[in-house]
Amino acid sequence: MNNGMVGPPLNSSRSTEPHRASGREVLLLTSLFPVRSAPNRGVFIDHRISALAASGEKATVVDLGYSVLGVRRGSARVRPLPLGIDVLRFTPGIPSWQWRHLRRGDVTAAMVARYARQLARQLDRSRYRLIHAHGMFGIPAGAVARELSRILRIPYMVTFHGSDVNVLMPQQPELFTATITESAASIFVSKALQERAESLGHLPTGNLHVIPNGIDPAIFHSKGRPEEIPLHLLYVGNLNPLKGADRLPEIWELIRAEHPAASLTVLGGGPLHTRLQSAMKGTGTMFRGTVEPPAVAEAMRSAFLVLLPSRSEGWPTVILESYACGTPVIAADVGGSREAVGMFARTVSEGPSFEQRFARACLDMVASPPSPTDLARHAQQFTWAALHRAEADVYARITED
Known part of the structure; x- marks a missing residue:
């Protein structure tokens, strides 16, 4: 992080009169x-x-x-x-x-x-x-x-x-x-x-x-998280291409091929809602629409894994919110995702066969998940x-x- 300060450039059109910051x-x-x-x-x-x-x-x-x-x-x-x-x-x-x-x-x-x-x-x-x-x-x-x-x-x-x-x-x-x-x-x-x-x-x-x-630690925390969680996955975000929601059907099909009893909850709304509901009908997927943060946190505490297949991110707060609830995340390697996941997961790079590689990363995480306590401790820094x-x-x- 660079904390130095510089003034306006020499060719700036701003006045050279010093700022008066007398207010509070x-x-x-x-x-x-x-x-x-x-x-x-x-x-x-x-x-x-x-x-x-x-x-x-x-x-x-x-x-x-x-x-x-x-x-x-x-x-x-x-x-x-x-x-x-x-x-x-x-x-x-x-x-x-x-x-x-x-x-x-x-x-x-x-x-x-x-x-x-x-x-x-x-x-x-x-x-x-x-x-x-x-x-x-x-x-x-x-x-x-x-x-x-x-x-x-x-x-x-x-x-x-x-x-x-x-x-x-x-x-x-x-x-x-x-x-x-x-x-x-x-x-x-x-x-x-x-x-x-x-x-x-x-x-x-x-x-x-x-x-x-x-994150808000009063809402996103791991208290009450069950010790044993069935293979239930979670997506939280807008249902649009920027957030990679259109990638969910193929990713989920590949995961279900190895774990037919797995289930998925989708939280969020957007232009792809109807299309996704139709494409994922009968696949153990439940669409709950947009919910308030306490309900998001409860869903995270009840999930085995959170999916974040976005095409663009600034800082994906959902990663740290999920960690605070003790739940790992698999994320696309865009924007600040790699910074947010830290040492607890690998991100999935964009490119050919993205959905297949993302699904494989999810399956690997299911086979060897990180400690919920370690995830929650990491999130509390933020x-x-x-x-x-x-x-x-x-x-x-x-x-x-």
């Missing part, structure tokens, strides 16, 4: 809140905010959205924020042509600058010492923070979570590169994600950090409280510099 609060920007239609979307943002509040930090969270022709789009929160955290739901009106740009992920610098100016007029500038943006999805919080930093004269930092770098940065490398380069710090949830960003843009080396997403302490160290370095 953190201004947190994101468009990743859980919403009614997707209650687990961006749940890691909620956990980070809770850890921030538990540490005694004061913050204002700006829930970035917009409205088109009077119709609000963006977050409609399903969970309350912790005490000590204020929230501003910001949904300015935008022209329909800008909405079309947003849907394509094609955001212009002029659009971002106008949005940031509108937001600045809603803020008490004296309250804040630092801007922390999460993600570059939809309304690109990091790019908005960059513009807002110029207006408020305080430093900003950005945390990148996965698809923003893997999917959107190749479409707009200049916007991402400028956002990262001019930040006081940029955090990536895995080393693999940082390396991906570095491959797409010429980035400074002094302001890049790796701080993964964490609690939200521990990871917030690393984040707070970055806050301190920025505001002290």
Whole structure:
């Protein structure tokens, strides 16, 4: 992890006037809140905010959205924020042509600058010492923070979570590169994600950090895990090609060929739900849809093995959540999966015969599983409280510099 700090590049358009960080609060920007239609979307943002509040930090969270022709789009929160955290739901009106740009992920610098100016007029500038943006999805919080930093004269930092770098940065490398380069710090949830960003843009080396997403040990733990578990496997995630859900039928057929009595539970929803239900009918598979985290944890404690055949990941928190419950994971070798599984499993590389190789890795794990106690002990290093302490160290370095 590189914890050095650098200033803006010499050719930056930012003002050379020193930042005035006289306020006490953190201004947190994101468009990743859980919403009614997707209650687990961006749940890691909620956990980070809770850890921030538990540490005694004061913050204002700006829930970035917009409205088109009077119709609000963006977050409609399903969970309350912790005490000590204020929230501003910001949904300015935008022209329909800008909405079309947003849907394509094609955001212009002029659009971002106008949005940031509108937001600045809603803020008490004296309250804040630092801007922390999460993600570059939809309304690109990091790019908005960059513009807002110029207006408020305080430093900003950005945390990148996965698809923003893997999917959107190749479409707009200049916007991402400028956002990262001019930040006081940029955090990536895995080393693999940082390396991906570095491959797409010429980035400074002094302001890049790796701080993964964490687990909630009050929910994800191994207490009550049965000593003897039948061969029951589990998939947790969105049912879409990015998460490799389309690979499940072949993988499961190969596993069942050697263990006909094995069963599989699928937790999650998405565009492949109906197709998968039809393809896997009569194969000992149960589809339960999207469930709340406590139900996910209970399913993990009851499983012998969790499957993660994703094509793309930032930091797959599901691995550490499963470990905390004492359950091993077989994962595709994408993004931060190799970092997350640690020494307890091998990941399966992309390429020809992926499904066959993934199924074989599962069968090998079934034959020789790791100790549930060792898995749970490893996961406890990644609690939200521990990871917030690393984040707070970055806050301190920025505001002290």
